[in-house]
Amino acid sequence: MLLTSSLHVDEARKAIAKLVDELIKTSASNDGVSEIETVSLDQAINRILATDLLSPIDVPAADNSAMDGFAFNGKCLETKDSGIALAGKPYEGSIGPGECLKIMTGALMPAGCDTVIPQELVSTQDQHSITFQQNQLKPGNNRRLRGEDLQKGKPAIAAGRLLRPSDIGLAASLGIATLPVKRKLRVVILSSGDELCALGQPLVSGSIYDSNRYSLTGLLNRLNMEIVDCGIVRDDPSSLKAAFIDASTKADVLISSGGVSVGEADFTKQIMQELGDVGFWKIAMRPGRPMAFGTLKAVPGKSCSTLFFGLPGNPVAVMVTFYQFVRAALLQLNGASQTEPTLMQAISVEPIRKKAGRTEFQRAILGRNAEGRPTVKITGSQGAGILRSMSEANCFVILGHDQENIAAGDWVDIALFDGLL
Template sequence: MSDCGCSSVAEPSMKPLEEALALLLSHAQAVPEYDTVSLAEANGRVLAEPVISQINMPPWDNSAMDGYAVNTADLNETPCTLPVSQRIPAGAAPEPLAAGTAARIFTGAPVPPNADAVVIQEVCEQQGDQVTIRQSAAPGANIRNAGEDTRIGQKVLQAGTRLGAQHIGLAASVGVSELTVYRRLKVALFSSGDELISPGQPLGPGQIYNSNEYTLRALLQALGCEIISLGIVKDTFEATCDALSRAAGQADLVMTSGGVSVGEEDHLKPAVEALGSLDLWKIAIRPGKPLAFGHIQGTPFIGTPGNPVSLFVTFCLFARPFILKRQGVREAEQTPTPILARADFDWPKAEKRREFARAQLNLDAQGEAQVSLYSSRSSGVLNSLTWANGLAILPEQQTLVRGDMVQFLPFSELLK
């Protein structure tokens, strides 16, 4: 695996990942405003108030199978032949079951009073108005009891839940049509660099396309943010201060890409310090060391590195949990849990910084999960992120040999 030539030394001023993340999250307060939205508009939003069931679900005992509703006291022997006294499709209101009879019933239909079991149709044979039941049944067989799923007054969804299909379906099942959610977080973003132009324009000498804005946009859109784009800002102190001030005045969070290093053309650090405070600058990770966090006129600011892989990694590790907390997402859902798999590589050199390597998780010939690394460690190779399906966590001060267990963060957890 090739190296980009970047230094892996951990400078004394670098903060460990856990300390840096704790600092960010300590400044993340949920937005105080709420929206009321219909179920059709709720996907991806964050609940601000819990959902309390006003009904029992199911509201009545119902059949879990197609078959015949019976009173088990009438099944004295098997096979047993009983007259069929009624037919009960879903949505019907059945009559009480007459003693010594069976009722033809279908999945989801209400179980008639006096019946205490449903015998599946596969062990029954109906001829005319009689049915022969060839298998006995215990009381309660194939019946879903009223309130088995939820009961009146039960909290079915907690505040802070990020709503998906399953949550919206559950809310609908208890009759809720509208939900109270946190308003969307407004994020203002811009890119810093005179070399940048927008896609679709012809490249001039020394120019590159501004891929970072579109990467950031997609990452923020996946989190349900409202995006305010200020475009590309010139590499001057004055232009940077102006953009930061305008962004802070109209957003809940300001995000930038590039310009957070220490070169003569990197103006974000002094601009943020001039307009507010810079609370964090360097993290002891690779890629993504130059991550900036602070406040501009009271508005939180996150400055991601200009290298595209560094931007992506720092967003996933730091910006994502910060944004989720500001959106009101409960703590348990803010950070993903790594999975363990065997390394399909050697890591012979103990590094000073924790590495989040682009990696693939696959199954080997024996069906066991294994992790492979991308061939280059360069933080400028955006193609590596389309090859990878996650990040392998390679601890600082530690070597690895093929077959060792490593932690893996799948993109499926980081990009939602």
């Protein structure tokens, strides 16, 4: 893998996606990340559906009413009320010419009826008859057809879906109790740096608490990954090499933080040359400029290579590079069909300084103005070490490679941290 200076964000994403695709093809021949397991619905949230989920039934199971009103043959303009049907309790009589049936939403359509007029559009002449205007509906209106939503034997949920609560509910509505999903990826995380201090230990001069592993743990838990925490590794070649070899025997993916900036990574590069194909990138972005990416060679007893991400050491840069590169790669490797977050736009309430030539991911708070339009405000100082800026934010403002200064009132792209479902 070539060492590239000032790699464009989009170029980095394409390179990562290409390598992950190659790894998937290699792994598939060795039952690696292609393994499938069956889980109950209460264990399926945020898992990747492995195969198309076929509906075992038609939905709806029969023609039924979409409205509270009166069912009749659509050729009729004036009918007589001959009974009542409730949802789930079909009418047992027959509906003849010129007759109608009072019907509730979801009730089965009686034989001979193909149209429903909402009750608010009719006039009741007496307790046995109704009238309505001819131009208020057409034959077939307000009738749900059998199989209109889902047909028996057809896909209800496509393979590759990151299963959400609504998907779990849909499966349950079809009477399905278990789902085939891709096995969880095994992800090893570690932090590198002599200055790092474990929680519970007293800080000494020049040391800082290691927050990166805890941020990464939270991010990986959101994706329902299997996490192996290898702790803090000191800045010496033998310790790092031993940690990387150990991780490559345990995991599909290794994520490290620290030790990839200029000056720090000299011996790390040497180790990576021995263990695999890893490139050290300078990406035209802020924060998170230095990053390493590639694969560690397969070790004895393991059939395929381990995907490797060497993230920066600054806490915000770790989270930004995870969101922008690692998250999509993990979802892709795990078989997800949708890997990129959905973008929306909001009005910047203040000017934002920006130089062309790099992509910026500014931490911000999404709100709404008096007119109901979405607005966004930067969370103050955007330094890569200010973790508070991530804690306060609920979205990124994404400023593209060629964009320059943003004026108050300009529309900007944003990516939300959390999804509704």
